[in-house]
Amino acid sequence: MPLVNSKELFEKAYKEGYAIGAFNCNNMEIVQAITEAAKECNSPVILQVSAGARKYAKPVYLKKMVEAAVEDTGLPIVLHLDHGADFEICKDCIDGGFTSVMIDCSSKPFEENIAITKKVVEYAHAHKPYVTVEAELGTLAGIEDEVKVEHGAESYTNPDQVEEFVKRTGVDSLAIAIGTSHGAYKFRPEQCTRDPKTGVLLPPPLRFDILEEVSKRLPGFPIVLHGSSSVNQEYVKIINEHGGALKDAVGVPEEQLRQAARMAVCKINIDSDLRLAMTAGIREHFEAHPDHFDPRQYIGDGRAYVKQLVKHKITDVLGSNDKI
Ligand code: G3H
Ligand code: 13P
Ligand code: ZN
Numbered sequence: 001m002p003l004v005n006s007k008e009l010f011e012k013a014y015k016e017g018y019a020i021g022a023f024n025c026n027n028m029e030i031v032q033a034i035t036e037a038a039k040e041c042n043s044p045v046i047l048q049v050s051a052g053a054r055k056y057a058k059p060v061y062l063k064k065m066v067e068a069a070v071e072d073t074g075l076p077i078v079l080h081l082d083h084g085a086d087f088e089i090c091k092d093c094i095d096g097g098f099t100s101v102m103i104d105c106s107s108k109p110f111e112e113n114i115a116i117t118k119k120v121v122e123y124a125h126a127h128k129p130y131v132t133v134e135a136e137l138g139t140l141a142g143i144e145d146e147v148k149v150e151h152g153a154e155s156y157t158n159p160d161q162v163e164e165f166v167k168r169t170g171v172d173s174l175a176i177a178i179g180t181s182h183g184a185y186k187f188r189p190e191q192c193t194r195d196p197k198t199g200v201l202l203p204p205p206l207r208f209d210i211l212e213e214v215s216k217r218l219p220g221f222p223i224v225l226h227g228s229s230s231v232n233q234e235y236v237k238i239i240n241e242h243g244g245a246l247k248d249a250v251g252v253p254e255e256q257l258r259q260a261a262r263m264a265v266c267k268i269n270i271d272s273d274l275r276l277a278m279t280a281g282i283r284e285h286f287e288a289h290p291d292h293f294d295p296r297q298y299i300g301d302g303r304a305y306v307k308q309l310v311k312h313k314i315t316d317v318l319g320s321n322d323k324i
Contacts, residue, residue: 018319138177
């Protein structure tokens with residue numbers, strides 16, 4: 001099976017009330033961990049590549065590694081550009097064999113966002129085979145590539161704008177801002193309450209009212225959530241117990257993501273959780289084996305942790321297991 005775009009995957013996910021995991025990949029071990037987990041769960045999967053990943057690993061390596069994963073697993077895999085900043089980067093990825101792109105002009109004025117998104121959609125849809133396009137309305141807090149949006153400067157998606165945006169751009173899916181944010185520090189401590197027993201921060205709930213309103217305006221249309229790592233505390237604990245210093249790292253509770261996946265959300269983006277799992281595996285390895293210096297030993301442990309985490313996400317959060 002060749003790489004696929006997201007169209008049919010989202011149609012089935014929408015109808016059956018689950019979401020496809022969109023996991024960021026930056027190196028071979030991460031690609032293997034994600035796709036081996038998806039294979040064992042019999043799940044479709046999206047592998048996404050940010051500008052930072054392109055800079056780190058070079059687009060050609062990422063593309064070839066994802067193609068190798070397709071050959072190795074036989075799964076329906078989407079190769080997706082994450083947060084494409086302009087038309088040129090989207091065009092470059094479409095020409096280079098990506099099957100899906102995100103054009104992210106969410107920080108630009110509405111009309112400019114529409115104009116650039118429309119230009120990308122026209123180019124992507126004229127491509128054979130058809131490349132699917134995701135765009136974004138509203139801004140998330142947190143850090144993505146070189147853009148940092150301070151807490152308090154984020155803005156929720158305005159449901160009054162979504163119909164016009166989708167109609168005028170022809171976009172295939174829409175990322176919305178309902179309270180998720182990028183990175184491992186999604187909420188300021190003062191936005192949260194603290195669990196008196198564990199001392200762990202409990203974040204404010206996502207704005208399901210906005211999601212509901214958006215899906216009423218766009219019936220049957222796939223919605224995307226960025227910034228959806230849950231910052232699983234078992235990994236934070238391992239990291240901190242093995243020399244790390246992650247204070248008050250907090251994410252989106254998994255039950256809320258499961259609820260979103262049952263609604264109109266068909267794609268859930270996860271990156272930080274993979275980073276935490278990889279780091280936990282490596283830190284634990286080094287503490288247990290201070291004499292080791294073969295990267296296959298410690299990165300291999302990191303890869304095993306990422307694989308375990310992705311299996312958990314697929315079966316317990318996304319609900320995309322056994323959907324092939
Ligand atoms: O949205 C942000 C993703 O986590 C990608 O992060 O730009 O550091 O590769 P990155
Ligand atoms: P997290 O930082 O929550 O993993 O979000 C990743 C993301 O949205 C990539 O686009
Ligand atoms: Zn994102």
